[in-house]
Amino acid sequence: MASDKMLGSFDQKSAPEDNDLLVEYDASASKVKNVKFGGVWNWIVKKLTSAVINELQTSSKNVVGAINELNSNLPGMEFLTRTITAKSEKVYDLQINVTEYIIFSIWSEDRMGWQYTVTRGVSGIEATQNWAICFFGNPTGNFTFKVAVLKIK
Incomplete structure (x- = not known):
């Protein structure tokens, strides 16, 4: 060296x-x-x-x-519209699968003062876990919800 x-x-x-x-x-x-x-x-x-x-x-x-x-590969944001015809039940399936979507915002254009919560529920023969609307009281009428979700990949 x-x-x-x-x-x-x-x-x-x-x-x-x-x-x-x-x-x-x-x-x-x-x-x-x-x-x-x-x-x-x-x-x-x-x-x-x-x-x-x-x-x-x-x-x-x-x-x-x-x-x-x-x-x-980032989760995609989507906006979904769900219309519920409320009769006498308190809980209505939103048909948004909890294993595919995360709800980060939901609002109603025509809830006419009825209060509601969003919950996780099971529906259908396959026992699909979907997001659901649970009303306080028994509202009647059509309720349109705008739902902002993240798609889970």
């Missing part, structure tokens, strides 16, 4: 610039070479980028493809 005498003395610098030369010992050729700092920096960036891309938890192994894949 090269000794300090072979290298001579050097001034210290606080921040390297792209055109500055670095001294590199080439082990395969057993000699000392000068390398521009910008070239070493580009090599480091390529190595880091390659390592990061290989660790992506996506099928696409490039940055733009990975971002697009991750964005497509």
